[in-house]
Amino acid sequence: MFAYPSGDLHIGHWYAMTPPDTRARFMRMRGYNVFFPIGHDAFGLPAENAAIKRSIHPKEWTYANIERMDKQLRMMGNSFDWRAELITADPEYYRWTQWWFLQFLEAGLAYQRMSPVDFCPSCNTTLAREQVQGEDRHCERCETPVIRKDLKQWFFRTTAYAEELLDYSQLDWPEHVKTLQRKWIGKSEGANVVFHTEAGDPIEVFTTRPDTLWGVSFMVLSPEHPLVAKVTTDAQRAEVEAYQIQAKNQSDMQRESTDREKTGVFTGGYAVNPASGEHIPIWIADYVLMSYGSGAIMAVPAHDQRDFEFARAFELPIKIVIQPEGLELPAPEEMTESVQASGAMVNSGPLTGTPAEESFETALAYVEEHGIGERAVNYRLHDWLVSRQRYWGAPIPVIYCSSCGTVPAPEDQLPVLRPDDVEWLPTGESPLKLHPDWRFVSCPKCGGQAERETDTMDTFMCSSWYHLRYLSPHYNEGPFDPDAFRYWMPVDTYTGGIEHATMHLIYTRFFHKAARDIGVLTGDEPMLQLRNQGMVLGEDGEKMSKSRGNVIAPDELVARYGADTVRAYLIFFSRWQMGGPWSSTGIEGNARWLRRVWYMFQEPAEEGATEQTLRALRRKAHQTLKSITWDFENFEFNTIVSSLMELLNEMARAKNAGAWGSDAWNEAVRLYLLMMAPVTPHIAEELWQKLGYGYSVHQQAWPEVDEEACVEDKITLVVQINGKLRDRIMLSPGFSDEQARATALSSPVIQEALEGKTIRKVIVVPGKLVNVVI
């Protein structure tokens, strides 16, 4: 478990942590040694925002929050191992975050290049995406429109692992998380094809449709493409440059949106289609992103919808080169959309007539034979930008020397401490740049004058390896103790919100694989089993927020109901994977449940139940144990509490019928407390001791199901006619299909309904159901 110290503990924290805690406790009772750690992801933007707003040092704000949240975390009654608590903002931790950076640098997995940031010219500061708001992309603080500024920044080569990241064979992860990651990584197979401008400059494009090469009627470059200036004619220059400026300040998401009118500008330049030899105009348009592929595309309007819309908007030619079988295609000028269906190649020079199923490979072979391109795989995944122009993060441990260039900070000098006495208010520079003592150092190589990198690291860096630090949070010889690694890793069960699917969970997998290849650790994956919780919404069904005034504060609930009731309600009110709206009347039901348990187990009653009552009680107790065991294993927490409630209702009936004092009653009570223990640990322990079982319920083994006790005396045979329920017949278990069929057909209700009808078929579901088809 890993909490961001944002202030007070939120009900969402409880939801993320308590159901997994019940499972951790359950697994311990089943005999596993469960490590359930807690820590704080303490660097990041909110600390700086709060600091600016309240004029308080980010460090002071963060550590005060941690202190408060630790107290609140202890109120949850979770079985955290506090000995392993860690804080990523501690030098003891970020020393090793920096160490990882140096390993990646040495392994060639870290590099620098120019990359744009969002910048507010009025606040004079780099902005995070979430600080940029609205269609016009303005600064959240001062509403000034944001500009894009190019800075030299550090990247990790996540793309080097794109292919391996697509392999989930070792993982028990939810299908939709894997799907999200696959889409995020975005593998496409095709070809890199080289066009040339009329002046002879090569323009490489990536295409997934080499079979449409003869249908290319124009090219589109990203407005940032390096060749734009060169191909633009003087007549078009003013228009092109104006468009470049406009495109620059749009987000990629805005630019990729397919429901906008296509915009673009003709550069005046032409390129030559390497297949057909045709001369085609070169345009620039913002729907082509520099960050994907080569930043240039060959446009095939007849067979690509975005290209089609662009061609229509600017009256560019459309040429059909794929003829789907049996489909009458309109003339290009009458088309209303591109033709996506596969088909034989037409109007394609030497490849005309190639059938659909061969077109991709044949076209690819043609491209390679003629030396105009080659087979290529492209990924949507970017390299990971790790530089942040911020104060509250781990400094990137690099020194720039005028003679030696980029020099890693020597390992024995880690951590590169983040100085406390800086101006952390926005100034337009990385705050660390304004700290002269800190910034200027001597070069570790030549001893000459040098300066430190003043950017800090993305906090995703801290959270990519925290599970390793939990193993040995105070270990000094390395980021983790290898013995502990061998004992515990990989993480067996990892839980978190679905919002982490594509970022944190890709970063941490990349990190692990990179660390494996560097030789620091073993294994291919950091976390084997993943499960996601949903979100607790406000009583109005909306996301909780201070501005909506629908925030539920767990502290007040604990004061009013106690931690056990809050825990029980949280796992009861909805499916954990789903989440849902809070209900302040709903929690009353769980408070009532615990009060009922308390009195029912302790207040004596009349004795003398029938054998039948006791057998029914025992049956229900063991059936409940069976289903709860399944539920814990499968993260189906809400039915754990409802099953316990059902059992309690059965126990109330049995107690009224004189079960008190019987062996069956005592067994049911004992099982009940053991089953409650993971969910409501405090009240279970209290009752366990009051009833004389000693210390402690939490050290007991999970009980065994008595399968024989679970067997029903009577089974309801459901009889349907044409799939509609017509009768229910009570039978002793163990009847054959033939008996079921005979019994069903001889039922008076069925006989009456079948009067004068012909039976076409009788379907028997063994031990359950008979369906008569007429």
Add this chain to the structure above:
RNA sequence: GCCGAAGUGGCGGAACAGGCAGACGCGCACGACUCAAAAUCGUGUACCCUCGGGUAUGUGGGUUCGAUUCCCACCUUCGGCACCA
């Protein structure tokens, strides 16, 4: 816009490999206890109805003896979209 998830009574939800839709809880109604109230306990609670049944799991189709469950299309809501974590 793209990607993902979800739509079941007045409400939250259950139905574990396609086989009794609505477990459990909330709310509500009635009753018991009480001078009274709260708490507690008990009973009932999808809709329509000619009391035999009929209709119901976002909408429309499909597969099947049988669909909340599988397939297709659509609608609505929620989450993510790379510098929030």
